[in-house]
Amino acid sequence: MRQAALIAGAAATALVAAGAITYAVAGDDGGGRTPSAESADAGFARDMAVHHQQAVEMSYIVRDRTKDEEVRRLAYDIAQTQANQRGMMLGWLDLWGLPKVSSEPPMTWMDMGGMASGKDGALMPGMATNTELKKLGELSGKQAEVFYLQLMTDHHKSGIHMAEGCVDKCKVGVEKRLAQGMVDAQQSEIGLMADLLKERGAAPRS
Numbered sequence: 467m468r469q470a471a472l473i474a475g476a477a478a479t480a481l482v483a484a485g486a487i488t489y490a491v492a493g494d495d496g497g498g499r500t501p502s503a504e505s506a507d508a509g510f511a512r513d514m515a516v517h518h519q520q521a522v523e524m525s526y527i528v529r530d531r532t533k534d535e536e537v538r539r540l541a542y543d544i545a546q547t548q549a550n551q552r553g554m555m556l557g558w559l560d561l562w563g564l565p566k567v568s569s570e571p572p573m574t575w576m577d578m579g580g581m582a583s584g585k586d587g588a589l590m591p592g593m594a595t596n597t598e599l600k601k602l603g604e605l606s607g608k609q610a611e612v613f614y615l616q617l618m619t620d621h622h623k624s625g626i627h628m629a630e631g632c633v634d635k636c637k638v639g640v641e642k643r644l645a646q647g648m649v650d651a652q653q654s655e656i657g658l659m660a661d662l663l664k665e666r667g668a669a670p671r672s
Contacts, residue, residue, distance in 0.1 A: 499637075500562050506635035508564050509575025510645065511555040513590060514628060516572070518548040518555075520593055521621055524614060527602050531610035536662060544618065544655070551644065558641065576631035592624020612668045615659045619670045622652040622659075 501507035525545035529538050559566050571579035572590045587596035594602070594617045602613055625648065632645035663669055 501564070501638060503564050503568070504570075504575070505637070506575045506632060507638045507641055508559065508562065509568070509570075509573070510628065510632040510636055510641065511559050512566060512568060513572045513575075514625070514632075514648075515552045515555045515559075515566070517590055517593065517621070517625055517628065518552040520599075521545070521548045521618065521625075522552070524594060524599065524602060524617060524621070527599070528610055528614040531603070531606045531614075533607075534611055537611045537614065540655070540658065540662070541614070547651070551648070554644065555641075558638075573628065573631075576628070576635060590624065591627070592620045592622075594621065608666055612663060612666050615663050615666075616668070616671045619656055619659050619663075620672065622656050623672075626652050626656075 522545045525541035525548075529541045529545075532538060556566060568574075573579055573581055578591075581591050585595070587599075588594065598613075598617060602610065602617065605613055629645040629648040629652075633642055633649065636642045636645065660670060
């Protein structure tokens with residue numbers, strides 16, 4: 467019950483933060499100026515939408531591979547929260563009239579365009595490779611739980627780094643607030659995942 471309450475609390479906090487910004491307009495706290503395609507605001511929205519999509523994918527994979535209620539609940543909360551946030555970010559790009567893809571490498575907006583080669587599908591630091599996703603889909607029970615928690619811990623750590631970049635560089639106030647909410651929620655979830663791994667005799671990969 468302790469874990470379940472904490473997990474639910476973290477997810478609820480993220481969803482409240484997300485729900486509070488659905489009314490946002492393009493120029494919120496940004497002086498009425500629409501961000502450019504090369505801006506941190508646009509870069510973060512594009513890159514985090516991709517990053518979030520993989521988290522949603524991994525979470526739905528593990529829900530089919532385990533019957534453990536704590537892990538299934540965590541996975542569901544992550545999937546719902548990040549799908550919601552992804553929709554907002556893509557919606558902002560539409561609102562700003564900006565493309566959802568860029569010819570520049572991911573994370574160029576935070577001067578980290580060379581950090582990930584894209585090898586085996588890992589487009590940004592912390593993202594799982596295609597091989598790892600395939601492996602997750604082949605495991606079951608405790609093995610699937612441990613591998614998911616390890617993958618998602620790595621995913622969250624890099625997601626936090628990117629969100630902190632937006633907090634520092636983005637100009638649109640509502641987007642900066644969303645990014646800070648991601649930092650807070652994902653830091654909490656990393657702690658929860660460390661506890662869940664320990665209960666299973668495992669630890670984060672890094």
